[in-house]
Amino acid sequence: QVQLVESGGGVVQPGRSLRLSCAASGFAFSTYTMHWVRQAPGKGLEWVTVISHDGSNKYYADSVKGRFTISRDNSKNTLYLQMNSLRAEDTAVYYCARDVTEQWLPHLGYFDYWGQGTLVTVSS
Amino acid sequence: QSVLTQPPSVSGAPGQRVTISCTGSSSNIGAGYDVHWYQQLPGTAPKLLIYGNSNRPSGVPVRFSGSRSGTSASLAITGLLAEDEADYYCQSYDSSLSGSLFGGGTKLTVL
Numbered sequence: 001q002v003q004l005v006e007s008g009g010g011v012v013q014p015g016r017s018l019r020l021s022c023a024a025s026g027f028a029f030s031t032y033t034m035h036w037v038r039q040a041p042g043k044g045l046e047w048v049t050v051i052s053h054d055g056s057n058k059y060y061a062d063s064v065k066g067r068f069t070i071s072r073d074n075s076k077n078t079l080y081l082q083m084n085s086l087r088a089e090d091t092a093v094y095y096c097a098r099d100v101t102e103q104w105l106p107h108l109g110y111f112d113y114w115g116q117g118t119l120v121t122v123s124s
Numbered sequence: 125q126s127v128l129t130q131p132p133s134v135s136g137a138p139g140q141r142v143t144i145s146c147t148g149s150s151s152n153i154g155a156g157y158d159v160h161w162y163q164q165l166p167g168t169a170p171k172l173l174i175y176g177n178s179n180r181p182s183g184v185p186v187r188f189s190g191s192r193s194g195t196s197a198s199l200a201i202t203g204l205l206a207e208d209e210a211d212y213y214c215q216s217y218d219s220s221l222s223g224s225l226f227g228g229g230t231k232l233t234v235l
Contacts, residue, residue, distance in 0.1 A: 044211075044227070045170065045226040047225065050224070095170075106217065106224075109217065110175050110215060111162070112172050112181070
C-alpha cells in the first residue's frame, strides 16, 4: 500500500536551516509529481511547493520562495525539503503529499495520499 | 486576489444536511480549474474526499457530494453522522500563483 513517511522535523532557531525527508513506498515514486503542504498550529492547510516526477519542474508559494528548495532522489524513493532562513511563521506540521498526476500537469493536480506529517518549530 | 473563501464553521444535527461553500476568483475556480475537497479529522492528516468537483474516491460514502458553478464550489453532506465532525478544505489550482491553493477550512460541528 502507498506509504509516505516524513522525518527531520524538530526545534530550530530563527535564521537556521532544516532538511525534511519523505520516504515513499508502495508505488512507483519516480513517476509521480510530489508536494509539500504545511499547517501551522490551529490553522488551515497551506500549499508550499511541488516538484515534477523527474525533478525538472518546481513551483513555490510566495511565502517560501528563495528560502525553501524542494528536491527528490528517485533512486532512494525520497522527497526532500531544504528550509533555510527559517522564521517563526514557518512553524507548522509539514506533510508530503502525492499528486494524482504522473505527468507534469500542475493545473490538474490534487493530493491522493498524505504522510502523517512532521512538526517544525522555529523558536529561540 | 488568489484566495479561496470558506465559512469558518457550520453545524447541523445528526441526520441533517449541511453545505460548505468555497468561493474563488477568475484565476482559480472561475478559470475552470477543478475543485477538490479534503476531510481532516482531529489530529490526523487530510484525506481526499471529493476530486474533480463532484467525484468520490473509492470508500467515500455517497452522503458526500460536490458541485462547482462559476467562481464557487460546494460540498454537501447529507444524513450527518457524529463521525463527520472534522475540518473540511477545498483546493484548486491558481494560475496567478502557478500552484495549488487551499481554502481557509471549515469546521463542521455535529450537534
